[in-house]
Amino acid sequence: xxxxxxxxxxxxxxxxxxxxxxxxxxxxxxxxxxxxxxxxxxxxxxxxxxxxxxxxxxxxxxxxxxxxxxxxxxxxxxxxxxxxxxxxxxxxxxxxxxxxxxxxxxxxxxxxxxxxxxxxxxxxxxxxxxxxxxxxxxxxxxxxxxxxxxxxxxxxxxxxxxxxxxxxxxxxxxxxxxxxxxxxxxxxxxxxxxxxxxxxxxxxxxxxxxxxxxxxxxxxxxxxxxxxxxxxxxxxxxxxxxxxxxxxxxxxxxxxxxxxxxxxxxxxxxxxxxxxxxxxxxxxxxxxxxxxxxx
Amino acid sequence: xxxxxxxxxxxxxxxxxxxxxxxxxxxxxxxxxxxxxxxxxxxxxxxxxxxxxxxxxxxxxxxxxxxxxxxxxxxxxxxxxxxxxxxxxxxxxxxxxxxxxxxxxxxxxxxxxxxxxxxxxxxxxxxxxxxxxxxxxxxxxxxxxxxxxxxxxxxxxxxxxxxxxxxxxxxxxxxxxxxxxxxxxxxxxxxxxxxxxxxxxxxxxxxxxxxxxxxxxxxxxxxxxxxxxxxxxxxxxxxxxxxxxxxxxxxxxxxxxxxxxxxxxxxxxxxxxxxxxxxxxxx
Numbered sequence: 001x002x003x004x005x006x007x008x009x010x011x012x013x014x015x016x017x018x019x020x021x022x023x024x025x026x027x028x029x030x031x032x033x034x035x036x037x038x039x040x041x042x043x044x045x046x047x048x049x050x051x052x053x054x055x056x057x058x059x060x061x062x063x064x065x066x067x068x069x070x071x072x073x074x075x076x077x078x079x080x081x082x083x084x085x086x087x088x089x090x091x092x093x094x095x096x097x098x099x100x101x102x103x104x105x106x107x108x109x110x111x112x113x114x115x116x117x118x119x120x121x122x123x124x125x126x127x128x129x130x131x132x133x134x135x136x137x138x139x140x141x142x143x144x145x146x147x148x149x150x151x152x153x154x155x156x157x158x159x160x161x162x163x164x165x166x167x168x169x170x171x172x173x174x175x176x177x178x179x180x181x182x183x184x185x186x187x188x189x190x191x192x193x194x195x196x197x198x199x200x201x202x203x204x205x206x207x208x209x210x211x212x213x214x215x216x217x218x219x220x221x222x223x224x225x226x227x228x229x230x231x232x233x234x235x236x237x238x239x240x241x242x243x244x245x246x247x248x249x250x251x252x253x254x255x256x257x258x259x260x261x262x263x264x265x266x267x268x269x270x271x272x273x274x275x276x277x278x279x280x281x282x283x284x285x286x287x288x289x290x291x292x293x294x295x
Numbered sequence: 296x297x298x299x300x301x302x303x304x305x306x307x308x309x310x311x312x313x314x315x316x317x318x319x320x321x322x323x324x325x326x327x328x329x330x331x332x333x334x335x336x337x338x339x340x341x342x343x344x345x346x347x348x349x350x351x352x353x354x355x356x357x358x359x360x361x362x363x364x365x366x367x368x369x370x371x372x373x374x375x376x377x378x379x380x381x382x383x384x385x386x387x388x389x390x391x392x393x394x395x396x397x398x399x400x401x402x403x404x405x406x407x408x409x410x411x412x413x414x415x416x417x418x419x420x421x422x423x424x425x426x427x428x429x430x431x432x433x434x435x436x437x438x439x440x441x442x443x444x445x446x447x448x449x450x451x452x453x454x455x456x457x458x459x460x461x462x463x464x465x466x467x468x469x470x471x472x473x474x475x476x477x478x479x480x481x482x483x484x485x486x487x488x489x490x491x492x493x494x495x496x497x498x499x500x501x502x503x504x505x506x507x508x509x510x511x512x513x514x515x516x517x518x519x520x521x522x523x524x525x526x527x528x529x530x531x532x533x534x535x536x537x538x539x540x541x542x543x544x545x546x547x548x549x550x551x552x553x554x555x556x557x558x559x560x561x562x563x564x565x566x567x568x569x570x571x572x573x574x575x576x577x578x
Contacts, residue, residue: 044427122526
């Protein structure tokens with residue numbers, strides 16, 4: 001290697017050193033440590049005790065709350081993510097029409113996503129109170145509203161409602177992508193007499209599949225890691241009806257100091273996220289359309 | 296040519312009006328409750344359109360037994376530190392990955408991409424132990440310092456951004472005798488402004504609203520940022536006594552307003568990033 005190239009390589013490693021050091025100290029090291037912790041029984045005050053795979057065995061065969069949390073997390077992700085995407089797509093499509101005051105509508109729809117999660121949780125604690133505004137409204141139409149966050153049957157729908165309030169995030173992304181769809185496609189369809197619904201399904205949706213897919217992946221990963229809303233609004237209750245993976249992990253680690261058990265839990269969470277991401281990527285071949293692809 | 300898919304019907308307007316109204320109702324309630332007196336809030340007689348205007352709630356919130364102004368200041372300190380860290384480090388690292396040639400670079404970049412898939416929960420416990428050993432628990436350091444080591448997503452953003460700039464620019468600077476750091480500082484940095492501002496905005500929103508980090512690391516009331524403090528108001532009120540909802544909502548407004556302001560000032564940079572590629576503009 002020439003002197004110049006060596007110098008350039010040296011500068012590369014110098015410039016990249018923040019990331020490299022951060023990777024080793026804050027990611028690689030902790031990951032290795034986490035694998036070790038997950039194989040021990042440890043409360044952080046006494047030395048860790050090696051237990052092999054016992055933490056994993058207990059989680060999978062001996063801990064009904066883990067399975068409940070896993071099921072709740074699935075339930076939350078499986079409904080909130082597609083619902084948010086469908087709503088986002090529908091709103092983006094409306095905004096993409098030549099509506100007047102589009103900027104105003106776009107801002108109003110996007111506004112909820114600017115509210116920090118803690119504030120969102122506070123707002124929904126108030127909105128969903130047993131005698132709060134939502135139940136007042138339901139009362140007007142003659143429906144006796146449930147005690148949302150206090151009832152096992154309604155607490156998950158309540159959390160999903162909170163997440164759907166932020167559908168504006170997807171709306172803005174999808175709207176930006178819609179602007180990039182070539183107009184000729186629509187004009188050709190128009191000549192063929194396609195209805196607006198037909199144009200939506202046969203042009204808009206297929207053209208957007210890459211960005212829908214991206215949103216689906218990011219949304220699923222985020223939903224599996226849901227924490228603040230659950231922790232603030234329900235602490236997983238009532239009777240673990242809203243307990244999800246990360247709040248459970250947090251409690252095990254920082255309330256009960258079961259650091260080994262919680263570490264094992266974090267690896268199971270990672271495995272679940274990986275499996276779902278892989279399934280999504282697998283399915284993508286069938287429904288995601290890329291411009292350069294010839295079928 | 297007029298296309299049916301883009302034709303707005305009365306039905307589109309009706310839907311948009313109803314949906315935006317429904318989405319904004321909770322926010323209108325927030326303002327109304329923030330302006331209500333204690334009696335109105337306790338009696339649950341507030342209305343969606345405010346009937347009373349107790350602006351003094353906005354000053355009262357600073358004179359409760361909780362140190363609100365301290366919460367606010369803590370949020371500012373943590374956020375400024377985190378933003379400075381990410382902006383300083385991501386630019387440098389991203390530029391290196393885009394432009395400088397070195398053996399092992401491609402392998403390293405694969406690792407950068409791979410790390411994006413690892414959930415933060417995996418490293419949460421060991422990091423806590425690390426910071427505890429360093430004596431950093433109950434200080435801002437665990438929330439600020441890691442940002443000075445950039446993160447994969449931001450490095451990726453900068454790298455993509457730099458890759459699209461013509462390489463003749465830095466080659467010319469090289470011929471003029473500028474070193475690599477000179478090129479970065481004098482030539483690249485000004486051109487990176489849009490992507491660095493976008494990174495600053497992402498980092499600011501993430502840090503300002505972060506709940507879990509402060510929950511893990513900060514125990515003292517005097518160290519808490521606003522996001523934790525607002526929640527603290529509700530959790531410290533007596534068991535059978537309702538929290539002072541008007542003050543909680545004032546706190547929520549204080550927590551939200553900076554985000555609206557940042558979005559308003561920064562939206563032109565966010566939209567300048569290549570959103571359609573799907574790599575930017577994601578919270």
